[in-house]
Each structure stands twice: as structure tokens, then as C-alpha cells.
Amino acid sequence: MAGKKERLFVKGNEAIAMGALAAGCKCFFGYPITPQNDIPEFMSKAMVDAGGEFVQAESEVAAANMLLGAGACGIRAMTSSSSPGMSLKQEAISYMAGSEIPAVIVNMNRGGPGLGDIGPSQGDYFQSTRGGGHGDYRLLVLAPSSAQEAYDMTYDAFDLAFASRNPVLILGDAIIGQMKEPITPREPKQVDPEEGADWRLIGAPNSREHRIIKSLFLMDGELAGQNRKLQAKYDAWKKMVDFETFEVKDAELVVVAYGSIGRIAKNAVRALRAKGKKVGLFRPKTLYPFPEKALEKLAKEGKRFLTIEHNLGQMVEDVRLSVRKYGDSDLFCVYPGNMPSPDDFEAPILRALGRK
Amino acid sequence: MTKAQQAAPVAGEELVFSRPASMVDRATHYCPGCHHGIAHRMVAELIDELGLKERTIAVSSIGCSVFLYNYIDVDAVEAPHGRAPAVATGVKRARPDKFVFTYQGDGDLASIGMAEIMHAANRGERMSVIFVNNTVYGMTGGQMAPTTLIGQKTTTCPGGRCKDTEGSPIRMSEIIAQLGGVAFCARGSLDSVKNIRQAKKYMRQAFEVQTKGQGFGFVELLAGCPTNWRVSAIAANKRITDEMIPYFPLGVYKDIEADGTCGSLIQGGE
Ligand SMILES: Cc1ncc(C[n+]2csc(CCOP(=O)(O)OP(=O)(O)O)c2C)c(N)n1
Numbered sequence: 001m002a003g004k005k006e007r008l009f010v011k012g013n014e015a016i017a018m019g020a021l022a023a024g025c026k027c028f029f030g031y032p033i034t035p036q037n038d039i040p041e042f043m044s045k046a047m048v049d050a051g052g053e054f055v056q057a058e059s060e061v062a063a064a065n066m067l068l069g070a071g072a073c074g075i076r077a078m079t080s081s082s083s084p085g086m087s088l089k090q091e092a093i094s095y096m097a098g099s100e101i102p103a104v105i106v107n108m109n110r111g112g113p114g115l116g117d118i119g120p121s122q123g124d125y126f127q128s129t130r131g132g133g134h135g136d137y138r139l140l141v142l143a144p145s146s147a148q149e150a151y152d153m154t155y156d157a158f159d160l161a162f163a164s165r166n167p168v169l170i171l172g173d174a175i176i177g178q179m180k181e182p183i184t185p186r187e188p189k190q191v192d193p194e195e196g197a198d199w200r201l202i203g204a205p206n207s208r209e210h211r212i213i214k215s216l217f218l219m220d221g222e223l224a225g226q227n228r229k230l231q232a233k234y235d236a237w238k239k240m241v242d243f244e245t246f247e248v249k250d251a252e253l254v255v256v257a258y259g260s261i262g263r264i265a266k267n268a269v270r271a272l273r274a275k276g277k278k279v280g281l282f283r284p285k286t287l288y289p290f291p292e293k294a295l296e297k298l299a300k301e302g303k304r305f306l307t308i309e310h311n312l313g314q315m316v317e318d319v320r321l322s323v324r325k326y327g328d329s330d331l332f333c334v335y336p337g338n339m340p341s342p343d344d345f346e347a348p349i350l351r352a353l354g355r356k
Numbered sequence: 357m358t359k360a361q362q363a364a365p366v367a368g369e370e371l372v373f374s375r376p377a378s379m380v381d382r383a384t385h386y387c388p389g390c391h392h393g394i395a396h397r398m399v400a401e402l403i404d405e406l407g408l409k410e411r412t413i414a415v416s417s418i419g420c421s422v423f424l425y426n427y428i429d430v431d432a433v434e435a436p437h438g439r440a441p442a443v444a445t446g447v448k449r450a451r452p453d454k455f456v457f458t459y460q461g462d463g464d465l466a467s468i469g470m471a472e473i474m475h476a477a478n479r480g481e482r483m484s485v486i487f488v489n490n491t492v493y494g495m496t497g498g499q500m501a502p503t504t505l506i507g508q509k510t511t512t513c514p515g516g517r518c519k520d521t522e523g524s525p526i527r528m529s530e531i532i533a534q535l536g537g538v539a540f541c542a543r544g545s546l547d548s549v550k551n552i553r554q555a556k557k558y559m560r561q562a563f564e565v566q567t568k569g570q571g572f573g574f575v576e577l578l579a580g581c582p583t584n585w586r587v588s589a590i591a592a593n594k595r596i597t598d599e600m601i602p603y604f605p606l607g608v609y610k611d612i613e614a615d616g617t618c619g620s621l622i623q624g625g626e
Binding site for chain 2: 026027029053055057058059061062063065066067068069070071072073075077091092095099201202203204205206210211212213214215216
């Protein structure tokens with residue numbers, strides 16, 4: 001698809017779809033909802049051209065369950081939605097986590113609760129990082145702050161999903177999805193046809209036992225065993241934490257923000273640095289696993305924190321837990337319906353900086 | 357032991373009946389008189405007869421028959437309650453060369469999973485659906501189902517189902533037959549040997565429309581649940597004959613090979 005140094009001018013939503021295509025995604029199951037419609041629209045053609053399958057499902061419930069079925073067959077598959085649709089997908093996501101089915105799920109977060117609005121929001125942080133559906137599970141959660149990162153994270157997400165046999169969630173928002181900017185595409189992946197060969201469903205030849213992919217474990221001790229296995233998997237993810245730091249070295253105050261808000265906050269930090277203010281930025285790229293050790297280290301060095309989020313305060317709980325031995329975090333929350341600019345963040349950052 | 361084993365005939369004796377090769381040798385968890393075991397066996401026999409074992413992927417649903425995968429020796433995935441047709445859509449789209457079937461109860465298919473069954477059928481997904489209608493939610497203790505007959509007592513309609521408050525029992529085969537993607541749709545019953553034989557023929561057709569790539573295959577099986585009906589196994593069979601069949605008429609509702617239209621007249625009354 002892409003030549004060597006090719007640059008494309010695309011929306012974040014399109015970047016996600018292109019990243020999935022280049023990663024070898026072969027099935028896409030969607031349902032219309034703003035602000036992610038560019039993804040299914042792109043995939044409705046791209047999947048067919050790639051010899052794959054596109055289904056506009058009857059609901060997000062069905063789309064997520066189609067994903068479950070395709071994933072159980074060891075095929076690279078994906079669904080995308082936005083907040084109200086994500087609520088509907090949660091049962092299937094819980095089943096996929098419980099039965100260890102790899103899949104990639106995209107949430108272009110919009111304002112809530114309820115029907116909310118169609119603008120950007122980070123109101124689904126808890127839902128994304130705490131599992132979201134019922135039961136004791138986690139997703140690997142990646143939060144892009146640009147179209148390029150949206151592309152790259154989606155491109156990598158399929159490998160991560162298959163390596164850990166777990167759903168991976170890309171958490172963007174209306175800003176990331178709708179913003180148009182240049183991206184550099186990567187080489188299309190050659191997916192190993194034997195991917196998942198030791199567990200996927202493909203019909204049981206007489207030479208092997210039949211396989212059962214399930215999340216029901218009724219026998220004494222069975223579920224405990226399964227959940228211990230899941231816990232070990234989630235623990236092993238900790239080495240995959242990823243984050244960006246900017247001007248934190250001599251910073252007295254570190255702004256913690258992710259996704260689109262992280263990008264806006266970076267510009268605010270840059271502007272304040274130009275005015276001689278000792279502020280920095282810490283932007284988690286993985287929301288689960290959360291970069292708690294890195295934040296703890298900064299807290300130990302005596303830095304103070306301001307969490308900025310596009311919600312009433314959700315990630316701040318993780319920041320506070322990370323730094324609790326040495327300090328705390330202030331919070332600046334942006335309400336839905338607002339598109340903050342870097343200027344909007346300068347005053348709260350200065351207030352937090354001055355509040356010794 | 358999970359692999360099916362054929363009993364070796366004793367010298368001088370002829371083996372006339374044995375467990376299907378695709379049936380796992382293990383004790384059943386089903387209650388005495390339950391018809392799921394018969395329906396399971398029919399599925400296994402057909403998988404053997406049509407030579408589908410090595411390319412079948414089963415989708416089990418939530419209900420007493422979630423454990424289908426413990427009894428049928430094929431690859432299987434467990435779907436959330438009602439979602440088996442969506443899961444099977446994903447399976448079939450991912451692996452179009454496989455034989456894919458769902459096995460669902462009436463609570464699963466005709467209540468919580470109504471949207472998924474309708475749309476999978478309408479899209480004409482190349483899959484086969486075995487729908488076991490026992491007029492109750494068996495696994496959760498015999499609550500009212502969408503197919504519970506008028507006047508039938510269950511744990512959540514202890515005074516008997518009332519049309520004015522709970523609506524009429526849903527006739528799924530009649531509904532499914534209307535949808536464009538359906539290649540075969542029929543209702544059989546498990547109350548007698550004669551009906552079981554006929555039902556198996558329907559199941560074969562529902563499997564074959566998939567293997568021939570013609571469309572969606574659907575078979576409803578009227579089945580007994582003596583435990584939750586609070587009757588003996590024999591009385592359960594009689595109840596199917598006397599009460600269920602008049603309301604849920606047996607027969608072929610759609611067969612594109614025969615005439616391409618919906619078949620039997622809907623009789624029986626409310
Ligand atoms: C979302 C959800 N709701 C409810 C249940 C509980 N539940 C398990 S089985 C079942 C009913 C099954 O009845 P039916 O489909 O008629 O099958 P049967 O057990 O009679 O064979 C219900 C409601 C569940 N597992 N998931």
C-alpha cells in the first residue's frame with residue numbers, strides 16, 4: 001500500500017483503519033456511531049479489497065460477538081465504536097478476556113453519561129482501564145495523541161493481542177478521530193498463517209483432541225486457576241508500560257495528561273517553559289498497564305503533580321495511587337463540550353505550581 | 357477420556373447400535389427425561405453421516421446446553437447468552453470453509469437473542485441453527501420463556517401465562533421462514549420415535565443448505581423439560597403431543613429447494 005517515504009494526509013480515524021489494514025486485519029465488524037464512522041466506512045471497502053470480511057452488524061452487541069467468533073478462529077479482527085456503543089460491547093469483551101480471545105477494539109470516546117454529546121471526552125477512562133464489563137479482567141489500553149500514533153498503535157495492537165491472547169483497546173476521542181494530519185504509513189505485515197495454531201478453532205482433525213474456547217469454569221478450583229493465570233498475564237504486561245516525558249528533568253510541577261489532552265498540555269508546558277516556569281509533562285501512552293513506577297520515581301525526586309483530564313477526574317486516581325508514598329496530585333478537569341486550547345491550561349498549571 | 361470409541365462387536369454377534377463417532381464417551385449432566393441428549397445425539401450422527409467432523413466449529417449458547425461442547429467431539433466456542441448467531445457469523449466469516457452451527461434454547465434464541473437470530477438469518481449466513489424449544493428457561497430453574505404456552509405455570513408466572521400481561525408464545529419457525537436469507541426452516545418434535553426420525557431429516561436439510569452454500573438453515577425442536585414442568589418423562593412427552601404441537605405445528609416452513617416459499621399454514625389457537 002505505502003511506498004517508502006510516502007506521507008498521507010488523513011483523519012485519525014482513517015489512520016486507525018489504515019494501521020489495522022497494514023497489520024493484517026481480515027475481519028471488521030462495526031455499527032454506525034459518531035465520531036468514529038470513518039473507520040467502518042473505510043473498512044467496508046478495504047476489507048473486501050484485502051480479501052477479508054466486513055459486516056455492518058445489527059448492533060454493537062452483535063459486532064462485539066462477531067469479533068469474539070472471528071478471534072476464536074485465530075483471525076486478526078477488529079471492531080470500533082464510541083462510548084454508548086462501548087457500553088453495549090462490554091459483555092462480549094468480558095467473555096473474550098475470560099476465554100482469552102485476541103481482538104482489537106477501538107473506542108473514540110465521546111461525552112457522556114447517557115447519550116451525552118458527540119464531542120471529545122475522556123469519560124471512559126474508568127471503563128477502559130478497569131475492565132469495563134463484569135468480572136475480574138483487564139485490557140491492554142493504548143492512548144494515541146496524534147494520527148501517527150493512532151496508526152502506529154493500531155499497527156502494533158494486533159501483535160500485542162495475539163502475543164497475550166487478550167483484547168487490546170485503542171482509546172482515542174473525537175479530537176484524535178476527526179483531526180486531519182500527515183502520517184507515514186508502515187510496511188504491510190506478512191501475518192504468519194500459523195498464528196494461534198496451538199489454540200485457534202479450525203475444526204478438530206482426528207489426530208488431536210477437540211478444542212473448547214470458553215469462559216465457564218464450574219469445577220472446584222477451576223475458575224481460581226484460570227483467574228490466577230490471567231493475573232500472571234496482566235502482571236507480565238507491566239514491562240510494556242509506555243509513556244512520553246517532556247521537560248521533566250528539572251521540573252517542579254509535572255502535568256500528567258493522556259491522549260489529545262496530553263498533546264494540548266504539552267503545548268501549554270512548552271509555552272510556560274518559554275516564560276521560565278519549571279514545569280514538565282508526563283503522558284502515559286499505555287493506560288493499562290499504568291506507568292506507576294515512573295511516576296513514583298518522579299514523586300520521590302520531590303516533584304509535584306497536576307493531572308489534567310477531559311472528565312470529572314478519573315486518571316487522577318491512578319496518579320495519586322502511583323505517587324502516594326511521596327505526595328499527591330492536583331486535578332484540573334475539562335468539561336465535555338469544550339475544546340481546550342493550550343492557553344486554557346496555563347492558568348491552572350501556574351496555580352498548581354505556585355501552591356507550595 | 358474424550359475421544360469417542362466404537363464398541364467392538366463380540367464374535368458371532370452383529371453390532372447394530374453404538375455411540376456416534378463424534379459423540380464423547382462421558383456421563384450426561386442432563387436430567388432424566390430431558391430431550392437435549394436426544395438432540396445432541398442427532399447432531400453427532402449427522403456430523404458423522406455428512407463427514408463434517410474435522411471441519412466443524414460449534415457455537416454453544418447459554419442454557420442447559422452450554423455443555424454441548426463436552427459431548428460433541430468438535431472444536432467449539434461458547435457464546436454469551438443469546439449471541440450465538442453473531443458469534444457464529446464471526447466464525448463463518450473468518451473461516452468460510454468450515455461447517456458452523458449454533459445450538460440454542462428458547463430463552464436464548466427467542467428472547468435475549470432475538471436480534472441476533474433475526475439478522476443472521478436475514479443476512480443468509482451460511483450456518484445451521486438447532487433451536488430447542490422446551491417452553492421454559494431450563495438452566496435457571498424453569499422461569500417463563502417467550503414460548504411458554506398460555507395458561508402454563510412456571511416459577512415466574514405461577515398463575516399461568518396470561519396473554520394480556522405476558523403476551524402470546526412466539527412461534528419462531530414461522531417468523532424465521534419470512535426472512536430472505538433463509539434456505540431451510542422447519543419445526544420437528546422429540547416426543548415420539550416417528551417425530552424424532554422426521555426431525556432428523558429436517559436437521560439434515562438444515563445442515564445441507566449450509567454445505568451446499570445455499571443459505572441459512574434453521575430447525576426448531578419441540579422438547580420436554582420434565583424437571584421444570586414438574587411431570588414425569590412420559591407425561592412430558594404426552595404434553596408435547598397434546599399441548600405443544602397444536603400450538604407449534606410441525607412441518608417445513610421454508611425450503612428453497614422445494615418451492616422457495618414459506619410452507620405450512622399456521623394453525624392452532626390462542
Ligand atoms: C446476560 C445473561 N442473562 C441471564 C443469564 C442467566 N441464564 C442462564 S441460562 C438462561 C436461560 C436458558 O434458557 P433456555 O435458553 O430456554 O435454555 P434451556 O436451559 O431451557 O435449555 C438464563 C436466563 C445469563 N447467563 N446471561
